[in-house]
Structures are given as C-alpha cells and as structure tokens.
Amino acid sequence: MPNSQIDMVVGNDQVGWQVCGDVDVPQGRRVDIYVVVRQGDVIARGHQVVSTSPWQFPVVVEGGQLDAGQPDGPRKTAIASAVAITQEDPSGLESFTWAQRIPVQPDRQDEDSPPDFSDPGTVPDPNQPLEFGKSISSSLTITEPATARSAEDALAWKHALKIH
Numbered sequence: 001m002p003n004s005q006i007d008m009v010v011g012n013d014q015v016g017w018q019v020c021g022d023v024d025v026p027q028g029r030r031v032d033i034y035v036v037v038r039q040g041d042v043i044a045r046g047h048q049v050v051s052t053s054p055w056q057f058p059v060v061v062e063g064g065q066l067d068a069g070q071p072d073g074p075r076k077t078a079i080a081s082a083v084a085i086t087q088e089d090p091s092g093l094e095s096f097t098w099a100q101r102i103p104v105q106p107d108r109q110d111e112d113s114p115p116d117f118s119d120p121g122t123v124p125d126p127n128q129p130l131e132f133g134k135s136i137s138s139s140l141t142i143t144e145p146a147t148a149r150s151a152e153d154a155l156a157w158k159h160a161l162k163i164h
Contacts, residue, residue, distance in 0.1 A: 006080045008103045020056035032085045039078035068106040076104045092143030137162050
C-alpha cells in the first residue's frame with residue numbers, strides 16, 4: 001500500500017486555499033487524488049491528477065471560510081480525508097483512503113515539515129481519540145487475474161488497514 005498523507009491546508013493570496021501532501025507515486029504512473037477538508041461547518045473540496053510527489057492543488061471552500069487563526073494565537077486544525085486511485089499492472093486499480101487532523105495555516109513556511117508516517121503503529125481503541133500527527137489509511141487493490149485458468153469475469157482483491 002502506498003504511504004500517503006496530507007501535510008496541511010494553506011492560504012494563498014493569488015489562488016485561495018491549497019491542500020498539500022505526499023503520496024508514493026508508482027514510476028511512470030498518475031494518481032487521482034480527491035480531498036475533503038472540514039473545519040466546523042466549512043467544507044473544502046479538491047481533485048487533481050498527480051504524477052510527482054509532493055503535490056499541492058487548490059480546494060473550493062463552501063459554507064464560510066477556513067479559520068487559520070492568528071499568527072501569535074493557538075494553532076487551528078481541520079479534519080481531512082482523501083481518496084487516491086492508481087493503476088496496477090498488468091490490469092487493475094488500487095484505491096487508498098486516509099483520514100487525519102491537519103493544520104490550517106495562512107501560508108506555508110519553509111520550516112513546515114510533514115508528519116512522519118513511515119512506521120505504522122498498533123490499531124488504537126476506536127473509542128480513544130486519534131492523536132495529532134497520526135493517520136488512518138486503508139488500501140483496496142482490485143486486479144484482473146492474468147492466468148489462463150481464471151474465469152473471464154473474475155477479479156482478485158487485496159485489502160490492508162494501517163494506523164500511522
């Protein structure tokens with residue numbers, strides 16, 4: 001399963017709000033990424049096809065404005081969820097989803113760095129809060145079997161769930 005994350009949603013005076021993140025893009029392939037960010041009653045949505053990582057693209061804000069807070073005030077956050085879909089060889093698709101709490105910032109600073117999701121943790125108790133900087137991701141891969149004995153309409157599948 002590709003390692004995936006959203007780093008933050010940031011303001012930009014020229015283009016409005018942008019969401020940025022990282023995803024492991026398979027060599028020579030493109031990944032469709034769909035993102036929804038929610039802060040209270042405000043929703044921001046975006047979609048982009050990416051072929052490199054890190055990525056950044058605009059989101060459309062509905063129901064008000066995102067609140068980045070004041071530079072000297074407490075940090076503001078939002079809940080973000082994304083779906084990424086990539087091609088699998090020889091014939092198939094992998095869709096992976098993730099959800100996490102992300103910072104909402106008025107602009108991106110050079111010292112901003114993404115959370116480290118390299119070491120999956122144990123599955124937490126679902127009644128406990130998910131810590132900031134942690135992510136829940138799930139992958140579903142559907143492929144057409146490549147063997148001569150496979151039924152023509154058959155599909156193979158693999159599913160994985162990780163807490164980062």
